[in-house]
Amino acid sequence: xxxxxxxxxxxxxLGIGASxxxxxxxxxxxxxxxxxxxxxxxxxxxTAQAADIQAQGQQLEQFLEERTxxxxxxxxxxxxxxxxxxxxxxxxxxxxxxxxPSYLAVNRANASLELAEVREVIVNDTxxxxxxYFSYWVTGPDSPANSLEELRDMRAAxxxxxxxxxxxxxxxxxxxxxxxxxxxxxxxxxxxxxxEVLFAGGYQQAWEALRNGVVDVSIIAGDVSEDLYIEVLNxxxxxxxxxxxxxxxxxxxxxxxxxxxxxxxxxxxxIGNDDSSRQIMRDLVSAIFVGFQETTAExxxxxxNRALNATGLAFTEExx
Numbered sequence: 001x002x003x004x005x006x007x008x009x010x011x012x013x014l015g016i017g018a019s020x021x022x023x024x025x026x027x028x029x030x031x032x033x034x035x036x037x038x039x040x041x042x043x044x045x046x047t048a049q050a051a052d053i054q055a056q057g058q059q060l061e062q063f064l065e066e067r068t069x070x071x072x073x074x075x076x077x078x079x080x081x082x083x084x085x086x087x088x089x090x091x092x093x094x095x096x097x098x099x100x101p102s103y104l105a106v107n108r109a110n111a112s113l114e115l116a117e118v119r120e121v122i123v124n125d126t127x128x129x130x131x132x133y134f135s136y137w138v139t140g141p142d143s144p145a146n147s148l149e150e151l152r153d154m155r156a157a158x159x160x161x162x163x164x165x166x167x168x169x170x171x172x173x174x175x176x177x178x179x180x181x182x183x184x185x186x187x188x189x190x191x192x193x194x195x196e197v198l199f200a201g202g203y204q205q206a207w208e209a210l211r212n213g214v215v216d217v218s219i220i221a222g223d224v225s226e227d228l229y230i231e232v233l234n235x236x237x238x239x240x241x242x243x244x245x246x247x248x249x250x251x252x253x254x255x256x257x258x259x260x261x262x263x264x265x266x267x268x269x270x271i272g273n274d275d276s277s278r279q280i281m282r283d284l285v286s287a288i289f290v291g292f293q294e295t296t297a298e299x300x301x302x303x304x305n306r307a308l309n310a311t312g313l314a315f316t317e318e319x320x
Contacts, residue, residue, distance in 0.1 A: 038260060039071040040064075043083045043092035044285065045101060046076055059280045067267040070260070080162065081315070087111045093256045094264060096285050099164045099246040099304050104315055106251065106297045113297040114261075115250035115268060120288040122222040122229050129290045131300065133222035134243035135165040137173070138236035143216065148177055148240050154216035155196040157209040162315065164304060165221040166203065169242045172307035188311040207232050221245070223288060246300050248286060268292050 042060070044053055057074035064072045075092055077083050080101050086092035088109035097105060105111040121133035137148065145151050159166035171188045174180045182188045190197045198215055200206040203224045210218040217239070220232040250268060252261050272278045272291030281289040307313075 037069055037071045038257075039073060040068075040094065040256075040260065040264065041073045041075050041086075041092045043075045043077060043086045043095040045080055045083050045095070045097050046078065053284065056284045060284055063271065063277060063280060064264070064267050067270065068263045070263070084109050087251065087253050090253065090255060093253050093260070095251045096248065097251050098248045099301065100162065100168065100308075100315055102246075102249040102251050103297070103301050103304055103308065106301070110254045111251045112254055113249045113251050113300060114265060114294065115292040116246065116295040116300045117248040117250075117286065118272070118290040118293050119223060119247050119286060120226075120290055121247075122226065125233075127226060131247045131293055131295065132244035133165070133247070134241050135169055135219055135221035135245060136233075136241050137170060137217060137239040138210070138220055138232060139217045139239055140210065140213075141235065141237050143237060145217070145239060146237075148173060149179055151217050151239065152179070152193055153195045155198070155214070156190065156194040157198040157200045157206040157215040157218040158190075159200055159203045159206045159219065161199055165223065165243075165245045166206070166219045168304065168307050168311065168313055169245055170219050171311050171313070173240055173242045175310045182310070182312050185312070187313050204228060211235070223247070225287070244303055246304055249295070249300060250292060265294070269294070 042057075042064070044057065046053065053076045054074055057076075061072040061074055064070065075086060077086055080098075083092070083095050083097055084101055084105045087095055087105050088111075095105065095111075102113050106113055116131040118129050118131055119133070120127060121130050122128070123130060123133060137151065139145050139151075145154065158170070161167055171180070171190060174193060175182055175188055180188055180190075180193050196215070198206075198209060200209050203220060206218045207220065207228070209215045220229060220236075222229065252264075269292055270277065271281055272289065278289060278291070
């Protein structure tokens, strides 16, 4: 015996028929559905301690909830690869990711890149808003090198082996000019060209290594702070430029309901329309965030796709 077998005779006695009771049940179910909003999990590529990102993410949660009516949950995996796996196994519906992880999510995790981050970057010595930027091989101002070929056997500093602008694209420049040969099924090896290779941990650290004479050549990119960019360019010699390099993107799990995706995209395209929403993303993801622009993986990641195919580089990271 269920609860309705007890309630139905009472309703009949009160003059409420079975059809009316069914209507009450249906209305009750509808109200229950309205009270349970769609839950959407947003993964954020870790750039700081997960707890810090979670705390900063509360403003983004509120912004998206107000505009979509969904229950937004921020999820911060422990690693870049963790974001990809979250999309792959349905633990995340949407993710904010840099270019290389975005590429892997599209190719390995049943995901689609649909928004590109517009950022304040420096292109041709001008601060501009764009979804792309460039990076540069730089040496000391008195270096005898004036071309990529003349960097051979020098000591080189890269910001990170996971950096699109600071490692993938610069290595592609060497491969594209036939200065390094890449064997089939192998990765490009910078030590086959340089006498020493240092992964400094960031652009600031790579610049300090060059400035202090620890290395002979390094990389700077147009998406660093304007102060750092100007400092490096004013005290070095540019040997070579590479790009365009894609900015960060927003990647969606392809299993997400289309109407949910459309509503999320519309809400995200509003971010940056005013100073307060722009600041949410500057605090959370990127200090040079301006807004989002609709795109596709084919359009936004084309240059990265060429670079990865030519260099054979695979995304590997140490989880600490």
